[in-house]
Amino acid sequence: MCPPGCLHAVCETATRRGLLKAGFAFASAAAGLGAIAPVQAHAQATAARHSFSRVQDLTHTLFEGFPTFSGEKWFTVEKPVTWEKDKVNLHRWTLMEHTGTHMDAPLHFSKDGMSVDMIPITDLIVPLAVIDIRERAAADPDASLTPDDVKAWESRNGPLPEGACVAMNSGWHKLLDSPKFTGRDADGRNHTPGFHAETADLLIRERNVKGLAVDTLSLDPGLASGEFPVHYQWLGSGRWGVEAMAGLDDLPETGALLVVAGPKVRGATGGPSRILALV
Template sequence: MLKAGFTLGVASMAGAGGLLGSASRASAATGPLSFSSVTDMTHTLYEGFPTFSGEKWFEMEHPVTWEKDRVNLNRWTLMEHTGTHIDAPIHFSEDGNSADLIPIGDLLCPLVIIDIRQKAAEDADAYLTPDDIAAWEAEHGEIPEGACVAMNSGWSAHLKTERFTGLDGEGKNHTPGFHPEAARLLIEERSVKGIAVDTLSLDRGIASGEFPVHYEWLGSGRWGVECLTGMDEIAASGAYILVGAPKVAGASGGPSRIVALH
């Protein structure tokens, strides 16, 4: 976590690329966005980073090296949805926006963190439910306009263990995720831009092959983020999330550098 003191005015940020954009119209009424800490919410991507199937989705070759060429240049081969990454609407829809077409103003927004660590520790198939959303709002007020709602299940701590994929002997994965009714509530009753998880999937792992949350959430034109880390360092409300999504034409998603400003 980087500690510093920053105050970014809405007008100056708009002039520097329109970062606040439509996602933060509410901030314009309350003044500048101020923060003193920056937390990296991104896992380091490496060969063998876990996937649901166990397949290797990221490889790095070294065709140009310092020893041979006095230059370092690597070649990456990857599936878009590996490591800490964004899911663009087109990932689970016929004609949604690809990653490069998501408005930049939608990628900086208030961050809501809903903590389900206790029940996830007791049950790997735990859901983030409408009741969890209601409990968060009872303590912090209604979810801010244009927010990203993130599930903190504590799963990032399991990255180097078999628990992270939750794969059992029958080929099913057991990891927490959003309940379809929770996603539907955020679509129909709250003005939310994105949802995020610290697991491999927006859906509960046991639902692999069905993906009801992926279809409904991304199909509604919203984005998702998977494999976050660092949420234990961030308050449940008051922070902002900045998603450095790849600007690749037609991409259904891709590895992203994601930070919290708080």
């Protein structure tokens, strides 16, 4: 989900910046068939090593009126075919890609990044690291997940797992039915937690992390509306994001495996997704 002005900002900015950065492994190697077998073998080995006792659904139910930063309705349902009339049920959905619990593909904030259908499926089943900033976010809705939060997590749990997704638990997933979920004030600005740009830079340059995830509507803090530094840095580097996650309180800081079941739509910049954690 983009804050207000997002689509306009993307159109104006994407043509001015070459944002798909070199150096991220799959961005340069995905087209090489020789790399496919090792990647698949690694993913299979990872899955074989991971045992789990439950599946945690991290997906909010999508409905008409699901909150957006601007207040616009980004998901509507029509019923052109009904049981009473046709003895069949069939719905027509109209939606923006970035609504509900959804993923952001690199293409969302880069000129020529990967669309959802281009992301290797092996990059969408990854270790999950949950970083809890609930206490700070409760006191300050403009709080952000900082490099210090990452380092504190690592002091307790060891280095971030290779190829992990780092998820921010701000407690916002519990506020879905509250105006605080969008944090929109009288001046039209949003107050919601997100990742600090310095954190995105740290994870790009010094860690092997494939995804970021938040329980808010944006990877960026709400007050970054119109600037989107984390979106541009993170997605522009060839990595993916997940927004509006649910159920993070029920997960351990480390040890879960994340499954990002995004829509396989040609050219999609993102889309509503079913997000699962194997715990």
